[in-house]
Amino acid sequence: MSLEIEQQVKLLEEQIKSLQSRQANDQISIIVFSGDLDKVLASMIIATGAAAMDMNVKMFFTFWGTATLRDKAKSAKGKDFMSKMFGFMLPKGSTKLKLSKMNMCGMGTSMLKDLMKKKGTPSLEELIATAAELGVEINICEMSMNLMGFKREEMMNYPKLTYCGVASYLADADESRIQLFI
Amino acid sequence: MNTDELKSLKSDKVVDARGTACPGPLLAAKKAIGDIQSGQVMEILSSDEGTKNDIPKWCKKMNYEYYGSIDEDGIYRLFLKK
Numbered sequence: 001m002s003l004e005i006e007q008q009v010k011l012l013e014e015q016i017k018s019l020q021s022r023q024a025n026d027q028i029s030i031i032v033f034s035g036d037l038d039k040v041l042a043s044m045i046i047a048t049g050a051a052a053m054d055m056n057v058k059m060f061f062t063f064w065g066t067a068t069l070r071d072k073a074k075s076a077k078g079k080d081f082m083s084k085m086f087g088f089m090l091p092k093g094s095t096k097l098k099l100s101k102m103n104m105c106g107m108g109t110s111m112l113k114d115l116m117k118k119k120g121t122p123s124l125e126e127l128i129a130t131a132a133e134l135g136v137e138i139n140i141c142e143m144s145m146n147l148m149g150f151k152r153e154e155m156m157n158y159p160k161l162t163y164c165g166v167a168s169y170l171a172d173a174d175e176s177r178i179q180l181f182i
Numbered sequence: 183m184n185t186d187e188l189k190s191l192k193s194d195k196v197v198d199a200r201g202t203a204c205p206g207p208l209l210a211a212k213k214a215i216g217d218i219q220s221g222q223v224m225e226i227l228s229s230d231e232g233t234k235n236d237i238p239k240w241c242k243k244m245n246y247e248y249y250g251s252i253d254e255d256g257i258y259r260l261f262l263k264k
Contacts, residue, residue, distance in 0.1 A: 045204070045205050048205055048209055049205050049208060049209075051212075052205070052208050052209055052211070052212035052240070053240060053243045053244065054243070054244060119203045120201045120202035120203045120206055120230075121202070121203040121204070121206070122202070122205065122206055122209070127205075130209055134212070
């Protein structure tokens, strides 16, 4: 009888251990799919806010979002025709993003930027700098880079920058309490 | 704490986040909190009314003690203990 109980206790201990290892961390994963100014702003506000709350923050920039991280002062050589076209058509960095609504040939975007300055809302560039200070991790989708023809040498300097794929995102999301797709 | 008690508090650090909107005050508070020791009092000045709801939640998450806020003509003074 006591042997049976002992075995049951052992089994329970093992189960608890495996449950504990699967418990989510105090971590947030954010996919930034959009390259629209308003949406990237929202994602950076959430990211810096979460970092201010001492959460681990992992951002994954993919598809149109990738263009946000281009450095307007940098360029890359040896691109093929399509890559050059994409490079030309897509915004070169955070300052060149446009609003998803009411852009009005750029008028809406510059109006919003003026308004943000007046109201004391941090700009996207300030938020990215704060994110760097607070240790927010930025992951860039390698496949999107290839697809859009972006090269690593034209991306911005950021302390915690890595290039990865879907498995990295999923592994991090699996450990996160909050996951967002923006 | 009531207003009089808050007014009589001696802040070890004052963070002036007036004129900034969300997430400015929160980020300013986060930056400043590293400058004080546990047990010390920090005061946050904000003109953004949402800060009154945000800072108590931040305190709860960070395990800081939130004392309360005073409204002074559209400026909010928020007090907390690290």
